[in-house]
Amino acid sequence: xxxxxxxxxxxxxxxxxxxxxxxxxxxxxxxxxxxxxxxxxxxxxxxxxxxxxxxxxxxxxxxxxxxxxxxxxxxxxxxxxxxxxxxxxxxxxxxxxxxxxxxxxxxxxxxxxxxxxxxxxxxxxxxxxxxxxxxxxxxxxxxxxxxxxxxxxxxxxxxxxxxxxxxxxxxxxxxxxxxxxxxxxxxxxxxxxxxxxxxxxxxxxxxxxxxxxxxxxxxxxxxxxxxxxxxxxxxxxxxxxxxxxxxxxxxxxxxxxxxxxxxxxxxxxxxxxxxxxxxxxxxxxxxxxxxxxxxxxxxxxxxxxxxxxxxxxxxxxxxxxxxxxxxxxxxxxxxxxxxxxxxxxxxxxxxxxxxxxxxxxxxxxxxxxxxxxxxxxxxxxxxx
Amino acid sequence: xxxxxxxxxxxxxxxxxxxxxxxxxxxxxxxxxxxxxxxxxxxxxxxxxxxxxxxxxxxxxxxxxxxxxxxxxxxxxxxxxxxxxxxxxxxxxxxxxxxxxxxxxxxxxxxxxxxxxxxxxxxxxxxxxxxxxxxxxxxxxxxxxxxxxxxxxxxxxxxxxxxxxxxxxxxxxxxxxxxxxxxxxxxxxxxxxxxxxxxxxxxxxxxxxxxxxxxxxxxxxxxxxxxxxxxxxxxxxxxxxxxxxxxxxxxxxxxxxxxxxxxxxxxxxxxxxxxxxxxxxxxxxxxxxxxxxxxxxxxxxxxxxxxxxxxxxxxxxxxxxxxxxxxxxxxxxxxxxxxxxxxxxxxxxxxxxxxxxxxxxxxxxxxxxxxxxxxxxxxxxxxx
Numbered sequence: 113x114x115x116x117x118x119x120x121x122x123x124x125x126x127x128x129x130x131x132x133x134x135x136x137x138x139x140x141x142x143x144x145x146x147x148x149x150x151x152x153x154x155x156x157x158x159x160x161x162x163x164x165x166x167x168x169x170x171x172x173x174x175x176x177x178x179x180x181x182x183x184x185x186x187x188x189x190x191x192x193x194x195x196x197x198x199x200x201x202x203x204x205x206x207x208x209x210x211x212x213x214x215x216x217x218x219x220x221x222x223x224x225x226x227x228x229x230x231x232x233x234x235x236x237x238x239x240x241x242x243x244x245x246x247x248x249x250x251x252x253x254x255x256x257x258x259x260x261x262x263x264x265x266x267x268x269x270x271x272x273x274x275x276x277x278x279x280x281x282x283x284x285x286x287x288x289x290x291x292x293x294x295x296x297x298x299x300x301x302x303x304x305x306x307x308x309x310x311x312x313x314x315x316x317x318x319x320x321x322x323x324x325x326x327x328x329x330x331x332x333x334x335x336x337x338x339x340x341x342x343x344x345x346x347x348x349x350x351x352x353x354x355x356x357x358x359x360x361x362x363x364x365x366x367x368x369x370x371x372x373x374x375x376x377x378x379x380x381x382x383x384x385x386x387x388x389x390x391x392x393x394x395x396x397x398x399x400x401x402x403x404x405x406x407x408x409x410x411x412x413x414x415x416x417x418x419x420x421x422x423x424x425x426x427x428x429x430x431x432x433x434x435x436x437x438x439x440x441x442x443x444x445x446x447x448x449x450x451x452x453x454x455x456x457x458x459x460x461x462x463x464x465x466x467x468x469x470x471x472x473x474x475x476x477x478x479x480x481x482x483x484x485x486x487x488x489x490x491x492x493x494x495x496x
Numbered sequence: 497x498x499x500x501x502x503x504x505x506x507x508x509x510x511x512x513x514x515x516x517x518x519x520x521x522x523x524x525x526x527x528x529x530x531x532x533x534x535x536x537x538x539x540x541x542x543x544x545x546x547x548x549x550x551x552x553x554x555x556x557x558x559x560x561x562x563x564x565x566x567x568x569x570x571x572x573x574x575x576x577x578x579x580x581x582x583x584x585x586x587x588x589x590x591x592x593x594x595x596x597x598x599x600x601x602x603x604x605x606x607x608x609x610x611x612x613x614x615x616x617x618x619x620x621x622x623x624x625x626x627x628x629x630x631x632x633x634x635x636x637x638x639x640x641x642x643x644x645x646x647x648x649x650x651x652x653x654x655x656x657x658x659x660x661x662x663x664x665x666x667x668x669x670x671x672x673x674x675x676x677x678x679x680x681x682x683x684x685x686x687x688x689x690x691x692x693x694x695x696x697x698x699x700x701x702x703x704x705x706x707x708x709x710x711x712x713x714x715x716x717x718x719x720x721x722x723x724x725x726x727x728x729x730x731x732x733x734x735x736x737x738x739x740x741x742x743x744x745x746x747x748x749x750x751x752x753x754x755x756x757x758x759x760x761x762x763x764x765x766x767x768x769x770x771x772x773x774x775x776x777x778x779x780x781x782x783x784x785x786x787x788x789x790x791x792x793x794x795x796x797x798x799x800x801x802x803x804x805x806x807x808x809x810x811x812x813x814x815x816x817x818x819x820x821x822x823x824x825x826x827x828x829x830x831x832x833x834x835x836x837x838x839x840x841x842x843x844x845x846x847x848x849x850x851x852x853x854x855x856x857x858x859x860x861x862x863x864x865x866x867x868x869x870x871x872x873x874x875x876x877x878x879x880x
Contacts, residue, residue: 115513116738117509120507122747125503126502128499128501154841154842212658213659216658223840244665244667245664247667266500274596281596453605455605456540456608
């Protein structure tokens, strides 16, 4: 009997907006979004889920939001779901259940919205719960950290951990909008302010030399927490990230993952330190390691490698962690094996051919990795 | 700062194949599929999840499959995940965890496959676990019932229940292939054989008069369990279903759901009877109810309504259940309200303008619903 071939394409579209004080009554952005978003003839509700740390720093948010939504033709749910920030959010299945329970209790359907306010982990958790509730209710992201505003928050992935395995459960599910509110950055601690910059350096190094040079020129200002350059950095990094996703393989049906530059070692390091170092801090170390490796394997010039190290140091990143070298790098090398497993047995790692030019390789040499770690260790002593 | 607009499209494609004895060494279909499926340079594994009822009826399956996969360039996992069939599969979160645990334990990654063999509920559960594990491992469906082969199994939805709420958690996730193996139909009990026919009648009534007339002409043969007409019915119904999904709104971003003809009452009836009547049996009653309603509301001629009732009776469906009329239809009417809630407050129901011609309406009259139920009740007494 004849085979039937199913074929279809699905279009996705969402804006990433940049603003300050989203719920200020004079800020029109949210209002404009809802006024123009299709489906206004349905009864629509909005449920907020918030990072506890954000709520502590901005306790007035729910009242402001309630006031803001008073004039909008939709039902605002005054009960907010409060979630712990950081990796803990993704480790506790009860938090996933709590969001789904709220979706049920408040009657959030596929025409209604779940908005998440917080850092990357809370966005990942809420995005996942929203994506699988009723096979996907509409999801709005309001990232509050540098890292989530320029990277994870503007993309299409979500996820939680399963029995401690990072992002073991998740989906590719585009939000309906992302609102990057720069006002939230004011209360970040220095580590969180700095952390997100490493993803911008990463994407500049593999894709955009001009942006890397801009970061070099603005490293001191960024380290001093000047606002204007940080806003530019977030906008440019988000734009590169969005271009990459939209122009490539958004749901990762293939295996190329150039945005993983510096990440294989970073993932392992987060585990080895039990997530005591931030993702962005681990990525900075991962970038430094793969930069030295790119030099030692004859791809990158010594001068370019030093430029990378220098900009990371100027920004205040610590570029070594003892866990890297433990047991003659056995844990780290094991991380490379795990990464290869994760990729279906065929390793793909992005290295640098030059500043602004990433290149994919399919093997890495253990000896050169050990040498790269040793160089980081001895440089670290010299830098200190 | 300038808004960035993300836009992209994602293409999906999968074959629905029709065969008998899939794992017979002389059957080339599975082998051909894997030989031509892209990504053969990755290490690929296949994990099977099976409906316990299917395994009881076909205990030789795992050995046959092991033998079949011996000659294929992929790793066959000999441990099968065995799952209870029917709605129970979707009610127990531990079963979802068991599949995800197996994905973890056996190292199933995004290049590898999870195959599900079973009825609709098992396919829904396994499809969901596969869709969210690693943000989606490749999923193959091998439906074993009439209902799953001609309807749910060839589509893009999956899901499980959450605290007893039907399909509260799920995704839209196309499989990579569907293998409809007719050999599995031989051991279905009569209720399951018959059940799936109601979805074919449904889709014929709203879309394809010629197919409805074919069903009328073949109703006795189908009731006698002749194989050839059943194979044709499944193929035609699957084709209509696939056309509908691919030509419309596959991930249901809008609100039109013409395939829900007869389903608002069916869903409620399944609940009211604690799932003691099969989905297809409930749909047959739902079709009869909405057919009478279409007549009473002046859309369908009395002759056409009688044709619908007649073909359902010929196939052996029982077209009334006391739960419909309980408390002056209060439960049933409540089901209509719930259905409306589920649709975001704006009711959309498909009725019939003629045989082969569905029409969407946005309100239903309680009195006419009660009259339709009464007619079903009195006809039922006459038919008995």
